[in-house]
Amino acid sequence: MSSQRVSDVRALLAGRDVQVGDGPYLERLDPKRSVWEDHLRAWLDQLPRIDRTGAFLEAANACEAEAHASSDSTLRERLHHIAQQMHRHGFTDPLLALAFAQIREASRRTLGMRHHDVQLLAGRALMQGRLAEMATGEGKTLAATLAAVTAAITGAAVHVVTVNDYLAERDAEHNAPLFAFLDLSVGVVLQDMDIAKRRDAYACNIAYVSNKELTFDYLKDCIALGEASRTHQQLRELAGGRHAEAPILRGLHIAIIDEADSVLIDEASTPLIISETLPDDLEPAIYTQAIELARTLQRGADFELGAHRDIWLTAAGKQRVRELTSEHGGLWRSALWRDEFAQKALSAVNCFQRDQHYILAEDKVQIVDESTGRVMPDRTWERGLHQMIESKEGCQITGQRRTLAQITYQRFFGRYLHLCGMTGTAQEVAKEIKRSYDLSVTRIPTHRPSKRKPLADHLCRHDEQRWIDVAHRAAAMAAQGRAVLIGTRSVEASERLSAELIRNEVAHTVLNARQDQTEAETVAQAGQAGRIMVATNMAGRGTDIKLADAVREAGGLHVILTEFHESARVDRQLFGRCARQGDPGTTEAIVNIDDELFRRFAPVALRWLLRALAGKQQRNLRRIVAWIQNRAERHYRKQRLDTMRRDEQWRRALGFVGKTRK
Ligand SMILES: Nc1ncnc2c1ncn2[C@@H]1O[C@H](COP(=O)(O)OP(=O)(O)OP(=O)(O)O)[C@@H](O)[C@H]1O
Helix, strand or coil, X not given: CCHHHHHHHHHHHCCCCCCCCCCCHHHHHCCCCCHHHHHHHHHHHHCCCCCCHHHHHHHHHHCHHHHHHCCHHHHHHHHHHHHHHHHHHCCCXXXXXXXXXXXXXXXXXXXXXXXXXHHHHHHHHHHCCCEEECCCCCCHHHHHHHHHHHHHHCCCCEEEEECCHHHHHHHHHHHHHHHHHCCCCEEEECCCCCHHHHHHHHHCCEEEEEHHHHHHHHHHHHHHHHHCCHHHHHXXXXXXXXXXXXXXXXXXXXXXXXXXXXXXXXXXXXXXXXXXXXXXXXXXXXXXXHHHHHHHCCECCCXXXXXXXXXXXXXXXXXXXXXXXXXXXXXXXXXXXXXHHHHHHHHHHHCCCECCCEEEECCEEEEEECCXXXXXXXXXXXXXXXXXXXXXXXXXXXXXXXEEEEECHHHHHHCCCEEEEEECCCHHHHHHHHHHHCCCEXXXXXXXXXXXXXXXXXXXXXXXXXXXXXXXXXXXXXXXXXXXXXECCCHHHHHHHHHHHHHCCCCCEEECCCCCCCHHHHHHHCCCCCXXXXXCHHHCCCCCCCCCHHHHHHCCEEEEECCCCCCHHHHHHHHCCCCCCCCXXXXXXXXXCCCHHHHHHXXXXXXXXXXXXXXXXXXXXXXXXXXXXXXXXXXXHHHHHHHHHHHHHHHHHHHHCCCCCC
């Protein structure tokens, strides 16, 4: 944590107001800052620090016996006293060790779980404002309680941020007895809650919330505060008017981000936008005409489709569009509009597929977030694309949307006084996280050595073959008394595989954006002997499959990956569902040579090599894939940097025309 942030947190703990700005974020964006400087900082960051972890653990363990012998009320009183010391001295090692010993004991009494030493190290890293890299299944949920309680007893508003509502609710419920024991209130913010309930949840000492809900609530506050400026409110109050409603959040003090690489990196490539629907002044017929037109255009002759979903009309294509729309009149007469409509319609038809990028629910187009596999009900695509897709699917056309407020995660999380996080997969993005959020990564050792065993992978020549092989393999594993988890990349793929399993009369359950109501129940059953669960990325992160003893003895959970992702981290998260907390488990990939990753990011020569390797068991496939994923990760990193730069340009431009940007 920078010295500025340390003093900010101290000031906060002492009850003083602190100025919250954009932190070092803008400085880090400075284009003049050289790449070498970044490398140097990252290198310096990795230099072995004076290792005080041993002494820290010794101190915490030394206090354990005393904590164990103390009454419930003594534990509480001691924590209260430690909080007062922290107000004066900050989160120093001796105070943290003492606090953690009490929390560990409280957890043992209430949850029946004693924090492992490595979890104490993770808690310490969090309180130092760092990102703790703990392998999957090592118990981040419990480790986070150390930091959450320590921060909360000092009076700070603690936000434990997770990637979705299911995890927010699950973790809050799981840890609630511990917080209640320590007289700390806990709230959870969920998508369908109204403003009053949200405000109540944030008013608690500790609030569990997904990154999206949290950021949108912050934007809502920004809009409300912008509309009723402080002086305006004061004038109203003096005139005896109604008090303006209190903000939803009670401050951006401390955020503990679980699955931090997903939140801070993967989801950071698009800004979060709050918008309002405008009455669409375009005739719905225009969208229908554009979609009809797009369906008649030929790829190669009329338009080109790039590797990264970019689409453009050729000269011949523009001419053809002109001819085909000559009788439509209206906006079709303008070359600019005509090409814009055609291009949007081509994207809608060729780049966005139902059950992959979106689903139809209640006759509405609902976007599916590929990295989490979940529906994003209130999200829409921008600049007419959403309406084009609605028209393509024969849904009612909704109005276009106008942006009211927007923010990137880089800017939002940069506003916290104390930011920290946890993840199982940070290595590849450690430099980027340091650069964008000033967070350094601390690697935490595992509690017990991992027993995860990768089996040989299989590269199929055809899509059809992949599903046949996966179904056979899953059935064979289930017959051995193992539990099987199969990860697919889209709703469509999960249903395609489910059909194959049904054809083979293999019992299984499906978890995807269309069948998400029974998520907790499905996951709870998934660790039983002979169970097969087919899931999208919904089961990729955070999901904890509890194994039956018989399954553990038969070899644990077997994970089958059916398509590699662009990000190796997402694959590792899926594999990380097995072999947790010292359990056994195996992983394997059964993929197709025409998968998106290979098509988009493998050079031609490598695709030839893959073709030659297809059809046989592969021991080295994951190495080749790692190289391709590295290329993909570079591409997306560049995209994220562009987003940050554009966001900054937009902010400056609005400042220039006299508007304030939230
Ligand atoms: N100290 C502990 N003692 C006993 N069990 C524990 C302890 N810590 C965690 N566990 C158990 O380990 C399992 C994994 O925990 P958890 O889901 O929090 O791991 P995780 O690190 O968050 O995993 P992922 O990276 O997949 O999100 C859970 O069943 C949890 O109850």
